[in-house]
Amino acid sequence: MAQGPTITTIAARAGVSIASVSRVLNGLPTREETVRKVMAAADELGYVPNAVARSLKSNRTYQVAFAMADIGNPTYVAMVREIQPVLKAAGYRLVLHSTDGDVDDELDVLRRLGERYVDGLIISPLRGVAQRHLDLLTSAPAPVVVIGSVPEGTPVDNVRADSRAGVRLALEHLHGLGRRRIGLLNGPLDTVPGAARATAYTDALASLGLPYDPNLVEVGDFYRAEGALAARRLLERARPDALLCANDLIALGALDVLREERLRVPEDVALVGMDDTELATAAWPTLTSVGLGSAERGRRAAELLLDRLNDGAAAPRIVTVEPTLAVRASTEGAP
Amino acid sequence: MAQGPTITTIAARAGVSIASVSRVLNGLPTREETVRKVMAAADELGYVPNAVARSLKSNRTYQVAFAMADIGNPTYVAMVREIQPVLKAAGYRLVLHSTDGDVDDELDVLRRLGERYVDGLIISPLRGVAQRHLDLLTSAPAPVVVIGSVPEGTPVDNVRADSRAGVRLALEHLHGLGRRRIGLLNGPLDTVPGAARATAYTDALASLGLPYDPNLVEVGDFYRAEGALAARRLLERARPDALLCANDLIALGALDVLREERLRVPEDVALVGMDDTELATAAWPTLTSVGLGSAERGRRAAELLLDRLNDGAAAPRIVTVEPTLAVRASTEGAP
DNA sequence: CTCACTCCCGTAAACGTTTACGGGAGTCGC
């Protein structure tokens, strides 16, 4: 815990000025002998440059923040897992913020960008970019990349999933299997994913020529227990032959209830999850699930941010990641 | 992206010196009118103090690093999830490092502590604290808390799981159910968890009066596919009536293989996982699993570090977290 | 010998804070 050596210490020991020390350590042209003396002194003292002082001078912290709702959610884990190596390879550290989906927390993170403890930010606002975000976003003192949608014309880089296409994939798959009474177990409608899945669901039904039946739709939350409750409520008043769940946790909850009710999956009810997490393959029967590309979204966001940090003033970019459908036993029978 | 205002800007606008600005902003006693002028100027300019400059002066970054092998691993996710709020409540940020279990990466993290970009470090070395860690650990320029074991007498705070007790819990449970040919599907023996589980297994067998049969032990890696391979190898040469798996992923792999072989769980083979992750309840049958308290270990580690950051020179503490056994369908039949 | 030029390197300023120190103005008591 002792105070480490500084360039001043090295300068004294090597008998040169601190400017020379700095030059040597940064590889600027210097006389051979000076280089040797400085290097020797630095080695003997075990010198490590102070990142804080360097940051103050250079205005670069080589840190990037990632703010998301909950690091326990597999979607965000997948993102972090991809973001981290990209940043690391470019010499950046990752600062993690969990906001619990609290809008004030999110705003706080944006406001704190002014402290300049990071060079940039990747943020995934659970309840979307509200008016309150907008001013902070457009005037942010550091580059920001938003994962999720952003109002038209907001000047930030943006990576989005295509919920609509994902829901359509699922419904077409179920329709192709002959299912006609396809229910939806959704999360809260005031969240970005919840709202997106709701409208995508009605649209996809329409384009398949299926009627919209409100009895087949139930709203809960993005967790297993809430998913189970929602499933129970829905089953009490309707007989779906398929259920689309807004994420894999909800699907697990639904699976619990279906099992209790002695409804066979997929014979009686076909089940589709979303996000295609490892829970989908842990479940039994394994879960057909719509992958919304969390990993890829994370990676792309990190790349966008690094680009922005390097060149700076290009036009904001919007990247849309295509969904994929992983077909498994919960719709097609064979594990 | 404009350069933000500094205390100099504020001082100019308020017509006072930078010292007064600093005093006001830090709540030091100041004349009423000065306070008003400074506050007004700061508000109008939207001033946010520069964290880097502050750190340089105060020698405090209010950042803490957590280094672990892989953020995809549910064990570490559980830790991060607990560490984050503890740190946040105390005003610290979390810097995340994934080392991929690479010892050189771990050493690098330790070495970089000299850059003083964090005030402290929580590290969970996958392959244990080797001699090479020791010098760096004892001479670390910032407090370090190790999650996992540490050689006797190493002067660092330390939080450990009780693998031995966990394995004993599992074996006693299986023994109580009448199982006598209890196999072990382990991870690599040169990792801390792998080694601990191996010796704990032989010890527990001995204390139960069961013979040790090398045919019932197989080593793979801590992933599902490797777990499946190991299970297959073991089943080719032995007929266990129970399998203890070194983590839940391995157990899932084993479950896949048992299903293929048409062996019933738990009737033919009882199955126990470790770490008690959410995968255990996602699986079917649900998995009995030994919880090693990842969440609690994370929380305790964060608390130890904060204590150390506050008072400093107390004697190093060792905290051991007790294991728990979550009994589920894979050993007791009813889901 | 002097001038021009090159090559190194040291002095000092700067990044944005915090804080020790001392000075000026005011009050009070004698």
Added chain:
DNA sequence: GCGACTCCCGTAAACGTTTACGGGAGTGAG
């Protein structure tokens, strides 16, 4: 009317770097 004391506040140094600037020493040409 002056010393002692208090209350504010400004000047300047410091944290550990990077870097602009300029000076000294050496070389070569004229």
